[in-house]
Ligand SMILES: [Ca+2]
């Protein structure tokens with residue numbers, strides 16, 4: 001039995017209505033993705049930790065540079081001690097060795113920002129087939145120490161030239177007071193911070 005004209009109209013109307021619903025749903029999804037959230041419009045970095053320390057050197061220079069950070073707990077975060085109470089070093093970058101990024105940088109995040117003095121050093125562990133001198137760029141970003149998710153601000157930036165292998169160089173020494181870097185405290189007063197560890201061949205890393 002063929003459907004009546006009115007039944008066909010009902011079916012057609014339902015199809016049009018469902019198509020309209022799907023169109024509205026797709027439109028709503030697209031609008032949600034096209035319009036950024038307000039906090040994304042600021043361009044601020046949403047870093048996971050309260051302090052972010054980044055050391056970058058030219059990707060064309062295949063040298064192995066190490067980042068090391070001494071915090072007010074007198075603990076030093078570096079490749080042999082990559083997780084301390086305050087900091088985590090994300091990776092020991094060894095130049096171009098085993099690095100699919102083709103970029104040379106080491107970075108560390110803190111889970112807290114205890115008040116006191118911080119020292120950030122760099123160290124050329126191995127020359128590989130790179131060359132000296134090598135210019136490294138240090139950036140320290142800070143976030144409100146009471147905020148887990150929020151914008152961060154650059155506290156300092158320093159460019160330093162390393163011209164020797166296995167010689168520590170202090171890039172920045174600074175005081176943190178109530179979770180903020182005191183800009184008047186920033187210096188590169190030399191302080192060796194690497195713990196006296198017994199260094200073996202590189203394969204032990
Ligand atoms: Ca390294």
Ligand SMILES: [Ca+2]
Nearest residue numbers: 095099103104
């Ligand atoms: Ca690298």
